[in-house]
Every structure is written in C-alpha cells, then in structure tokens.
Amino acid sequence: MKRFIVLSLMVGISFLSVFSQRSERILEEGWKFARGRYASAEKVNYDDKLWSSVTVPHDYAILGPFDRNNDLQDVMNIQNKETKVNRKTGRTGGLPYDGEAWYRCHFRLNGNSRSFLYFDGVMSEATVFVNGRQVAFQPNGYAAFQVEITSYAHRPGKDNVLAIKLDSKAHSSRWYPGAGIFREVRLIETGDVLLSAWNTKVITKIVGANKAEVSVDATIVGENKSGSIVRLELLDTNRNVVASRQASVRAGEQNSRQILTVLNPRLWSPEQPNLYHLRISLVRDKRVVDHLEQEVGIRSVEFVKGQGFFLNGKHRQIQGVCIHHDLGALGTAVNESALRYRLRLLKNMGCDAIRTSHNLPSSLLPRLCDEMGLMLLIEPFDEWDIPKCEKGFHRYFEDYAERIVRDMVRHFRNHASVILWGIGNEVPNQRDPEGWKLVKRLQQYCHEEDSTRSVTVCMDQIPYVLANGFAKEVDIPGINYNTWNFEKAAAVWQQGMILGSETASTVSSRGVYKFPLKLRSMAMYADHQSSGYDVEYCSWSNTPDVDFSLAEKYPWYLGQFVWTGFDYLGEPTPYNNDNWPSHSSLFGIIDLANIPKDRYYLYRSLWNKRDHTLHILPHWTWHGREGQVTPVMVYTDYPEAELFLNGKSMGRRRKLSLSEVQSMKGDSLALLRHYRLIWDSVKYESGKLVVVAYDREGHPAMSDSVCTAGQPYRLVATVDKHSVCANGTEYAFVQLKVVDRQGNLCPDSSERIRFRVDGCGEFVASANGDPTDLNPFHISEMPVFQGQLMAIVRGNGRVGELLFEASADGLLPCKIKIKTK
Incomplete structure (x- = not known):
C-alpha cells in the first residue's frame, strides 16, 4: 500500500521584541500615493506634498469607476471550449487596476544593528527604493518578500525615504487582481545575530493518542563566532509549559535541531483547532538576543492509496x-x-x-x-x-x-x-x-x-x-x-x-429564479442574471x-x-463575452x-x-404568476418533508436513494432528488408556504416558511457585532432588508438606500450582490438587490458610539448603535 503521509506541527509566526533585540513596526500610516508616471519619484528630496495621503493596506483601483473599456481583452479561451476570439468585457471587473503608480513614506530606525523591510504583497511588478537606491524588485504581486536594508538606511534618528514604484500591466489577469500595496509592510530591526523566520521548520515526527514528538529546526543568521544557545518552550492555552529544551550551537555553526516530547497532546482539526504556543529564544553570553513566538497545533495527515484522506487517523x-x-x-x-x-x-x-x-x-x-x-x-x-x-x-x-x-x-x-x-x-x-x-x-x-x-x-x-x-x-x-x-x-x-x-461552477443570482425549472448550460437572459434554483452551470x-x-x-x-x-470581481460567466455591464462572477x-x-x-x-438545515425556495412574491407552475425546493439534512400552501398539503417528499435515481428514465432532475426535496408542480397563489421536516423516525422535527410580501414599508438592519475597535481597523457588517408591514422581505424591491454615520464612526463601503450594478462601493448610497444589501462601517479614532442610519424614499428608516472602544 502506497502512502503519502504528512505529520506536521503548525506554526503561525508572530515576532515579539520581548527580551530580545528584535523590534517590528507595521508601516500603516504616513503614506503618500499617486497614479501615473513620475520621474525621479524615488529620490529623497522629491516633492510629494500634492499626492494623496493613504493608509496601507490600500487598493487604489476599487474606487473605480467601473467602465466597459477598462482592460478589454480579446481572447479565445480554449479551456472554456471557445473556438473563436471573443471580447471579454468585465473580465477583470471593469476597474482601472493597470498602469504605473507610486507610494512614498518616511521612517526612522531605533538603533539595532540590522534592518529589514517585509512586504506581504504588492500589486504588482514592484520596484522598491530606500533613500533613492533600488533594493528589490518583485514581479509577482501576490508573493511576500523581504529585503535587508542595513546598508541603505541612515543611522538611527535620521529620516529615511521608502519609495515603491508599481507597474501593473493590462491584460495580465483573468480576474480582478487589485492594485497597490494591498497587504501589510513591516520594518524589522534585529541585532547582528538573529533567528531566520522562514528557515524555521517545525515537524511532528510521531503523533499518537498519548505522545507527540516535535522536531524544531532553527537557523541562525549572522556570524556565530562564540557559540549560542537555542532555547525552546512549548506552552498550552493556559500558558503552562508542557515541554522545553535547549541546545548549544557551536561557534561557526548555524543550525539547531531539537525534539520536544508532548504527552497527551490536544490535536488540531477543523472541529477542534487546538493550539499551543512555541517560544524560540536565541541566547548569547547569557542574554537573549533574538526571540520568536509562534502558535502551534499538532495534527497528522495521510493520503492513502485506494482509501482516501485521513486527518488524525480518521477518514474524511x-x-x-x-x-x-x-x-x-x-x-x-x-x-x-x-x-x-x-x-x-x-x-x-x-x-x-x-x-x-x-x-x-x-x-x-x-x-x-x-x-x-x-x-x-x-x-x-x-x-x-x-x-x-x-x-x-x-x-x-x-x-x-x-x-x-x-x-x-x-x-x-x-x-x-x-x-x-x-x-x-x-x-x-x-x-x-x-x-x-x-x-x-x-x-x-x-x-x-x-x-x-x-x-x-x-x-x-x-x-x-x-x-x-x-x-x-x-x-x-x-x-x-x-x-x-x-x-x-x-x-x-x-x-x-x-x-x-x-x-x-454552478451559476446563480441571489433571489432570482427562472422558469420553467430545468437544467441549463450557459443559460443567458436579458437581465444578465442566473437562476437561484441552482440548476444552471x-x-x-x-x-x-x-x-x-x-x-x-x-x-x-x-x-x-x-x-x-x-x-468575486471579474469573470462574469456566462455573461463574459461582450456583455457589459456584467462585471462580477455568479459562481x-x-x-x-x-x-x-x-x-x-x-x-x-x-x-x-x-446543526440542522431547513431552507425553502423560491421566495413567494410572484405578482402576475397566479395559477402558473412555480416549483418549490427544500434544502435539508432531514430525509423527508411535507409542503403546505395556505394550509393545504402539496404532498410529502422524501430523498430518493441513488439506486432509485439511477432507475429513473427521462427525468433530468433525477439526481437532484437524492439531495433535494422538489415539488415540481406547485401552482402559485399568494399567501404562505410552509415546509415541515420529519426525522428518520417520521416525527415532525423542524419547520420553515415564506410569505407573499406586501408593499415595501420599512428598512430593518442586523449587525454582526455591537462594538468595534475605535482605531478604524475593525469593520462591522450591517445587513439591510426592505420589508412590508408584517416584516416579510420584499424580494422584488430595488429602492435606493442612503447611509449616514454619526458620532465616533464612519461609512466604509456597501454592496448589493448584483453582478451588473455599477454603483461605486465607497459612495454612501446603494440600491438594494432583491430587497437586500450590506453596508460596512468602522470607528473613526474616537472612543464612544457610532450611530448608523439607513433611509430611502417612502420607507421608514432604521438605526443601529455600535460602541467604539
């Protein structure tokens, strides 16, 4: 039996300066930004006072505007079975991501011996300058990279200039790649001798019910002339030391490998993501000169020929x-x-x-x-x-x-x-x-x-x-x-x-349903939407x-x-060939x-x-479909359910077995009946649709319902949290719905909603999920799509409370208070 076995220990590295010469700063504030070609913008004395002030991470293209002519691509996509060149409108979201752009910021060193810049991702083709001299080039916008700037930076206390030139090319992506310094930038300072983060390797050699042996490889960077000690400590979630060890690294050597034994380990899995904390200290002359602290989790992975995937010895x-x-x-x-x-x-x-x-x-x-x-x-x-x-x-x-x-x-x-x-x-x-x-x-x-x-x-x-x-x-x-x-x-x-x-690659639009119900490949409609029945691909x-x-x-x-x-933004299949305004996916x-x-x-x-699931579709507001067949589907983990329309039973359905499905001839939805409950012939009448699910013993276990909505009456809002950090880094997501007097969602409403944030907060963005909508995300108004949208808010730097208000013509407004702390 051939086996591919993975036995490893997770490490999520976060560097701490405690007890060591290492210090780190995230370069978030104080950036200047400009789009276009700027000769000599890398120079120390370049005048950037007219440039925009931004914080990093930053995506400059998301502000738009959306435009059909942004990044038009004429392509024959062989993989998608295309046989001729097609004009791809909206392939990369219709946003202006391409062209040159510049960022500049100033920083000062604290006085440690060595200094580095770490970039988690810069989109794209980034050239990095420190004090006017090129120190790095990274063509891949998604790839993290680090560069030592010790010989380029000025002495402690003196100003340094970091300049980054981007040169994103049109026709360089199949989806919206983003634009700018869209991930964090760190300034790292260390002593002459340090621990290398990416050369640290942690592997679980043995995993069992009662013991794990964890191998830790540490690499020393710099001249280890007098020898060093690498000290390891593994702590549980209560910060109790569960394993520790140290070893000497002789003069001239750079590497240390040690094994920690963990008794009765708590294993990592998606259901129980148990974590430990690993401290790695570099000690010289009885003094900690560098220090890494990492969250770790013990687990085993096996890929077994003919048998599949095993996590911690269990098949899944x-x-x-x-x-x-x-x-x-x-x-x-x-x-x-x-x-x-x-x-x-x-x-x-x-x-x-x-x-x-x-x-x-x-x-x-x-x-x-x-x-x-x-x-x-x-x-x-x-x-x-x-x-x-x-x-x-x-x-x-x-x-x-x-x-x-x-x-x-x-x-x-x-x-x-x-x-x-x-x-x-x-x-x-x-x-x-x-x-x-x-x-x-x-x-x-x-x-x-x-x-x-x-x-x-x-x-x-x-x-x-x-x-x-x-x-x-x-x-x-x-x-x-x-x-x-x-x-x-x-x-x-x-x-x-x-x-x-x-x-x-099933395609669908939230809250949109197409009739008659049938499987369709590359189905296209005048509204540029796809059916929410989940039958189109x-x-x-x-x-x-x-x-x-x-x-x-x-x-x-x-x-x-x-x-x-x-x-996601871009690839609006099946509306990908000359079908503007489609510009985001339906997948x-x-x-x-x-x-x-x-x-x-x-x-x-x-x-x-x-958890149990019971979900009924479609919505039940179909003015003009009275008496027409409007199929109903139910998604549930229960084996069967009964459907009622205005109190009258539409029949009881059970999920068919695979053998039953295979014996059915002429029913294109046969396989779907193994995983979904389908009432094919329900004729629409306004009112209330109720589904009652039954467990395996045949007992009623759960119910769900949907009602015909009346006229739009008011806005209602729910928020994912009731407090955020005041500094603006934490967002709150406010979901808005248009409902009637009884609180039923109005699924065909398209009212334009206005947002206002007062007090200690500010509006960030909104979206409605419509793949054809060209409204800018950052403007404080947006139409609902199928009666819903999402607004995003944050703190503005002040501790207290932000007040979010949404309003629309003809509707009662709604308000939500969120604490900022």
Missing part, C-alpha cells in the same frame, strides 16, 4: 471551496475583521477547507485558518511559461518560478492548516507531451523544502493528460470539473486517489449534486473545492455583498454535521 472527505483574494466591496486590501466575517460564514456552512485560487494568500489567511479550523491548499500560479494572459506571469516564470515556489513553502510550511501544496492551475502545458517534466521540477522544489506534505496540480485537460503522462509524477492528481472522466482517470493513474480540485461544469454523488460513491475521492465560495455560494445564496443551504444540508 475535504469539504472545501476555492476563493479569490478580493473582499468584495472592500477590494483586495487585507483586513482581518472582513476576512474573519467571511470565514465564519464558511464554517457555518460546514466548509472545512480553502484553496487559494490561483495565487499565494496573505499571511493573515493561514493564521486565521489555524485559529478557526480550516484546512488549506495553497498554490502560486495560474500559468507557467505558456501564457493564458498576454501580460501574465509567464514573462517571469523561467527566472522566478523556483524562488516563488520555495518561498511559498518556507513561508507557510509550519501552518497545520496547510495540508497540500499546489503548483499550477489549468496550465496550457497540460497539452504539451513534455509538460510532465515541469510538474516533476516544481514538485521537487516543494519536496526539498518540505518533505512532509504532498503536492497536487489542478488539471482540466483530462483527455490530453491521460494520453501524455502529464500527471504521472505528481503526488496527488487534481481534476477540475470533468466529472465524466473521474472513473477513467482512476483506472489509469497509479496514485490511487483523485482530488476534486475545482468543482461545480457552465459548458465545462455541472450542478453540485454530481460532485456530491462522486463523494458518496468512491473511497479514492479525496473531496472537493467548489468554485467558488464567494462571488459564488455567497454573493459579492457577503449574503448567502440559496446554494449555501444546499451545501450546508450535507456538510454541516453539527
């Missing part, structure tokens, strides 16, 4: 989603509270994993996944040396691929949330008979940096790769879509396991039910990553405003094993 299938890096109305500027909000939505759905498609994530994402319990597949590339985009990363691939891959592994290898490395997504090299050599090369980089994790490559050209051996070298083959090819691939490939690395894809059935049938199926967890389980679609509850009904 991955219930994951793919996500792009943008945060909807907030753009790509990283914000912890916004990312937490999104991850909580995914967790409640029962999601347990994320694929960072198709780029390197911020440092924040793995840290939050460690803490909140989400597994990660991290990948760095959407293309290799053969282009998908005219100005894509293929231009730099040969010179930078090895560095990008090795840095990816070094950066993230000590996070327990990371279970797999990816090396490419749907690369055109799949069609190349020699493409397998690049697979082998990139995988080898991963293995040399981390021998404990397996590697996957995400493929969609399955007939080609079955014939040319593209997948023969990879640890774990990943298939994107191609559900009809899974059995054939399983019979040919020797790995004995397949990952559904990208699945579904792309030419290369399928409904979620097909992927559910693969998971149910085959033990070698490792699980799936659904495309996508959230709608998401959750819309661009962070409001769940119906599909959220379909996945929840299968994935959330902790």
Whole structure:
C-alpha cells in the first residue's frame, strides 16, 4: 500500500521584541500615493506634498469607476471550449487596476544593528527604493518578500525615504487582481545575530493518542563566532509549559535541531483547532538576543492509496471551496475583521477547507485558518511559461518560478492548516507531451523544502493528460470539473486517489429564479442574471449534486473545492463575452455583498454535521404568476418533508436513494432528488408556504416558511457585532432588508438606500450582490438587490458610539448603535 503521509506541527509566526533585540513596526500610516508616471519619484528630496495621503493596506483601483473599456481583452479561451476570439468585457471587473503608480513614506530606525523591510504583497511588478537606491524588485504581486536594508538606511534618528514604484500591466489577469500595496509592510530591526523566520521548520515526527514528538529546526543568521544557545518552550492555552529544551550551537555553526516530547497532546482539526504556543529564544553570553513566538497545533495527515484522506487517523472527505483574494466591496486590501466575517460564514456552512485560487494568500489567511479550523491548499500560479494572459506571469516564470515556489513553502510550511501544496492551475502545458517534466521540477522544489506534505496540480485537460503522462509524477492528481472522466482517470493513474480540485461552477443570482425549472448550460437572459434554483452551470461544469454523488460513491475521492465560495470581481460567466455591464462572477455560494445564496443551504444540508438545515425556495412574491407552475425546493439534512400552501398539503417528499435515481428514465432532475426535496408542480397563489421536516423516525422535527410580501414599508438592519475597535481597523457588517408591514422581505424591491454615520464612526463601503450594478462601493448610497444589501462601517479614532442610519424614499428608516472602544 502506497502512502503519502504528512505529520506536521503548525506554526503561525508572530515576532515579539520581548527580551530580545528584535523590534517590528507595521508601516500603516504616513503614506503618500499617486497614479501615473513620475520621474525621479524615488529620490529623497522629491516633492510629494500634492499626492494623496493613504493608509496601507490600500487598493487604489476599487474606487473605480467601473467602465466597459477598462482592460478589454480579446481572447479565445480554449479551456472554456471557445473556438473563436471573443471580447471579454468585465473580465477583470471593469476597474482601472493597470498602469504605473507610486507610494512614498518616511521612517526612522531605533538603533539595532540590522534592518529589514517585509512586504506581504504588492500589486504588482514592484520596484522598491530606500533613500533613492533600488533594493528589490518583485514581479509577482501576490508573493511576500523581504529585503535587508542595513546598508541603505541612515543611522538611527535620521529620516529615511521608502519609495515603491508599481507597474501593473493590462491584460495580465483573468480576474480582478487589485492594485497597490494591498497587504501589510513591516520594518524589522534585529541585532547582528538573529533567528531566520522562514528557515524555521517545525515537524511532528510521531503523533499518537498519548505522545507527540516535535522536531524544531532553527537557523541562525549572522556570524556565530562564540557559540549560542537555542532555547525552546512549548506552552498550552493556559500558558503552562508542557515541554522545553535547549541546545548549544557551536561557534561557526548555524543550525539547531531539537525534539520536544508532548504527552497527551490536544490535536488540531477543523472541529477542534487546538493550539499551543512555541517560544524560540536565541541566547548569547547569557542574554537573549533574538526571540520568536509562534502558535502551534499538532495534527497528522495521510493520503492513502485506494482509501482516501485521513486527518488524525480518521477518514474524511475535504469539504472545501476555492476563493479569490478580493473582499468584495472592500477590494483586495487585507483586513482581518472582513476576512474573519467571511470565514465564519464558511464554517457555518460546514466548509472545512480553502484553496487559494490561483495565487499565494496573505499571511493573515493561514493564521486565521489555524485559529478557526480550516484546512488549506495553497498554490502560486495560474500559468507557467505558456501564457493564458498576454501580460501574465509567464514573462517571469523561467527566472522566478523556483524562488516563488520555495518561498511559498518556507513561508507557510509550519501552518497545520496547510495540508497540500499546489503548483499550477489549468496550465496550457497540460497539452504539451513534455509538460510532465515541469510538474516533476516544481514538485521537487516543494519536496526539498518540505518533505512532509504532498503536492497536487489542478488539471482540466483530462483527455490530453491521460494520453501524455502529464500527471504521472505528481503526488496527488487534481481534476477540475470533468466529472465524466473521474472513473477513467482512476483506472489509469497509479496514485490511487483523485482530488476534486475545482468543482461545480454552478451559476446563480441571489433571489432570482427562472422558469420553467430545468437544467441549463450557459443559460443567458436579458437581465444578465442566473437562476437561484441552482440548476444552471457552465459548458465545462455541472450542478453540485454530481460532485456530491462522486463523494458518496468512491473511497479514492479525496473531496472537493467548489468554485467558488464567494462571488468575486471579474469573470462574469456566462455573461463574459461582450456583455457589459456584467462585471462580477455568479459562481459564488455567497454573493459579492457577503449574503448567502440559496446554494449555501444546499451545501450546508450535507456538510454541516453539527446543526440542522431547513431552507425553502423560491421566495413567494410572484405578482402576475397566479395559477402558473412555480416549483418549490427544500434544502435539508432531514430525509423527508411535507409542503403546505395556505394550509393545504402539496404532498410529502422524501430523498430518493441513488439506486432509485439511477432507475429513473427521462427525468433530468433525477439526481437532484437524492439531495433535494422538489415539488415540481406547485401552482402559485399568494399567501404562505410552509415546509415541515420529519426525522428518520417520521416525527415532525423542524419547520420553515415564506410569505407573499406586501408593499415595501420599512428598512430593518442586523449587525454582526455591537462594538468595534475605535482605531478604524475593525469593520462591522450591517445587513439591510426592505420589508412590508408584517416584516416579510420584499424580494422584488430595488429602492435606493442612503447611509449616514454619526458620532465616533464612519461609512466604509456597501454592496448589493448584483453582478451588473455599477454603483461605486465607497459612495454612501446603494440600491438594494432583491430587497437586500450590506453596508460596512468602522470607528473613526474616537472612543464612544457610532450611530448608523439607513433611509430611502417612502420607507421608514432604521438605526443601529455600535460602541467604539
């Protein structure tokens, strides 16, 4: 039996200056910004007083405006089965991300011996200058990088100028990439001798019910002339030391490897993301000269041929989603509270994993996944040396691929949330008979940096790769879509396991339903929306039910990553070819405003094993459809339910078995009846629709209802939290609905809502989830879409209380108070 085994210890690194010479500052305030070409803007004495003042992280393109002519791309997408060149409108969101831009800020050193700048991501093609001299160039906007500036910076107390030139190219992306310094920048100061963060490696050698042995590799940077001591301490959540050790590193040596023994370890998993704290101290002459402190979690991962995926010795299938890096109305500027909000939505759905498609994530994402319990597949590339985009990363691939891959592994290898490395997504090299050599090369980089994790490559050209051996070298083959090819691939490939690395691509618009109810591929309508019945998909894809059935049938199926967890800016398929104003995706389980679609509850009904689900669709406000067939679906984990319309039973339905489904002829919805309850022939009449779910013993267990709405009467608001940090870094999400006098959602309302924030807060952005809406996110008014939208607010630096008010013509307003502290 061939096994790929991963036994590791997660490390979420945070550097502390306590008891050491290390100090760190986040360079957040004091930045000046300008778009365009500026000769000599890197010079120390350059006059930037007319530039805009901004804080970092910063996405300058999210302010818009949306425009059809922004980044028009004429492309024939072979992967999407296109046979001619098409004009892609809105492919990258219709936002002005391309062109040159500059950032400048001033800083002073504290007086330590060495200094470094760390960039978590700069979009894109960034050239970095310190005091007028170039110190770094990073072509990949998603890739973190660090540069030592000791020889470029002035002595302590004297002013230094940091300038960054960006040169984002049009036609360089297939989705909205963002623009600017969209992740954090850190200034790090240390002594002459220090611990290297990315060269720190922590691995669990043995994991059992009663003992874990944790190997810690530490690397010393600088001349270790007189020898040093590396001291380790592992603490539990109560800060009790559960293991400790120290070892001498002789003069001239740079590396230390020690093993900590942990008795009765509390293992990390999505259900119980238990964490420890690891302290690593570098001691010289009885003095701590450097110090790293890290959160850690112990867990084991196994990929077993023919049997599947095991976490901590228990079989499970991955219930994951793919996500792009943008945060909807907030753009790509990283914000912890916004990312937490999104991850909580995914967790409640029962999601347990994320694929960072198709780029390197911020440092924040793995840290939050460690803490909140989400597994990660991290990948760095959407293309290799053969282009998908005219100005894509293929231009730099040969010179930078090895560095990008090795840095990816070094950066993230000590996070327990990371279970797999990816090396490419749907690369055109799949069609190349020699493409397998690049697979082998990139995988080898991963293995040399981390021998404990397996590697996957995400493929969609399955007939080609079955014939040319593209997948023969990879640890774990990943298939994107191609559900009809899974059995054939399983019979040919020797790995004995397949990952559904990208699945579904079902398209839907929240609150929109199309009639008659039937499966449709690439369906398009005059309103540029897709049906919320979750029966529409792309030419290369399928409904979620097909992927559910693969998971149910085959033990070698490792699980799936659904495309996508959230709608994102760009790729408005099926309205991607000359169909402006469509400019954001319809793939998401959750819309661009962070409001769940119906599909959220379909996945929840299968994935959330902790809580029951009962969700009824569509809405029941259909003026003009009286007497017409309006099918009803129910998403639930219960096996059967009964539907009532105005008190009259519409019948009791149960989920059919797979064998029953397979015996049904001529019913295109047959497979759906195994995972959904469907009443096909309900004729619409206004009133109340009620569903009662029954447990396996036949007892009533849960009910849900939806009513015909009257005229819009007032606004109601709910907020995810009632206090935020006053400093403006923490956001509150306010969901607004238009309701009638009885409190029923008015699903066909489109009123324009105005926002006002008084007191100790300010308005940040809003979104309504409509993939065709061109209203700027940052303006304090927005029309509702299907009766709903989301507004985002924050503190303005003052402690006290902010008052949020939403109003619209003809509606009663609503107010919410949020404390700032």
